Amino acid sequence: MMRTLRIQIARNPLMAVGVVICLIWFSISLVAHLIAPYGPLEQNMVNRLQPPSQTNLMGTDQLGRDVLTRVLYGGRISLPAGLLVIIISTVIGTLVGAVAGYAGGMWDELLMRGTEVFMAFPTIILAMAIAAALGPSVINAVIAMVLVWWPNYARIVRSLVVSVKSNDYVEAARALGASDRHILFRTILPNCLAPAIVMATLDIGNAILLFAGLSFLGLGADPSTPEWGRMVADGVSNFDQWWLSTFPGLAIFTVVMAFNFVGDGLRDLADPRVRKARG
């Protein structure tokens, strides 16, 4: 076990780096209340807009709140939001794609044309419309993102199901008298999961990016919440105070990059051609 792990790290150092950075950010989010020097909402108006110093390592914002503290807390919103979007989208997309691919014919046409409609929608515009209609909040931003995200998974799972469906073992299951439901969920889907999971991992970074973008535009978390995208937006109105936007931006950047490292590595692992060439 340890040996295979060592081999994997040697083969794909970037993936290992990604896993470590992800773990660090998740741990920080979990224990933010223990390690943060101040409270995330604690204001100190005398000490506002101060550059980084020994007392405030990342400076203070326009209300005198400690930027470091808020960066540490920020992951508590962005990370679960990004993961939630991907998990819900994967579930919905898998169901729609699996049914379309398995049933075929009219159902396939109907479901996939519907999927295309949602795909053609500009993600951020739809998200903006929904957030505007339902009111800006973290949950509404997540709903908006799921609406434009699931079609990707529906498409990929459908094509996987179609290709797995023609295998002999599916025919064998049918000959044994298995029900459609059993065949689809027990025989076909388990064989489609790996590529879908790789794609989902590659997408977590994108989801966190878009969520931060929505927050930046004021369509996510409400203003006082310590959220990275929101914090970068504070930096726009206080343009001269570089520390306001630089540090939360770096937080988003490192998290997204780490997830991309991991996703890339997983894709290489899942692709036998790459594996052979590397080994």
Added chain:
Amino acid sequence: MSLSAYFLRRLLLAVPLVIGISLVSFIIANLVPSDPMAANLGERAAADPEIVAAFRAKWGLDEPFFVQYFTYLRNLLSGDMGTSIRTRRPVADELLRYMPATVELATAGIIVALIVGVPLGVISAVWRNRPIDFVARIISLIGVSAPVFWLALVALLLLYLRLRILPGPGRLDAVIPPPPTVTGLYTIDALIAGQWRTLGNALAHLILPAVVLGAYSAGLITRITRSAMLDVLSMEYITTARSKGLRERTVILRHGLRNALLPVVTVIGLSYGNLLTGAVLTETIFSWGGIGRFAYDSARSLDFPSIMGVSMLIALVFVLTNLIVDMLYYILDPRIRL
């Protein structure tokens, strides 16, 4: 199948898609429990029963949902997208007014992405697993990982505020009047009018937003070019070309890159959608008077006719770029014609 028959078939397939998009945006706009009368007409006009009756008749507001939707479709077909609640001007006019700025920015962004992405991808594939490949891969990962809005801020802070190398937000310096409108693209219009100073200024203003906007696509294109090149370079016809004694340059560019371009074309098509997403954020930060900025302002003021207009427009652009990508495929890959 001839090119025109192929084109017609693809075009017909796009029709149900566009109808579906209009239906979804109509449903979303109707989610809002607001009074369209007061919102669209303003208080004084809403108090006048005659104006209200005319408005109700025009948009079929007394009718059931689907009849309303068909009225909307009919008005849409005649180019009437309704009136913006915020600016009180026809949405179609607003879109036409803001479109050129976004086209200019998005095109510049794609050019930046291509200039950086394709060579970097080729270099990365040719010198695979060497240090230069590693560096190229990290650069491309940075491109797809950095938040656009943050890159924009950092770039402005550094290159405009601190170093004063490049101009700040806006499409032109405040002292320079826009060139006479022909296309609405300041660079092209300045070129047509022969106003060199304006052209220079417009280009200088374009650099930062274009680089920031193109960064994500550049990363994407690098990655796709690299993997497509790796696939192609392992083909037997490359070995054949080498054994014929062709120069390595010719082998890689003529025999390799040309065949690797197909997936790259697809990504460029898909990137355009990403660019428009990025445009909302980039235009907001750079005070760039384009569609993205218009969409943002519309969403903030719950201006649903405008939001629907933007959604329809961008969805149409998406359908159109996909159509063009299909056409390019048809031209680049003779096998599709069989």
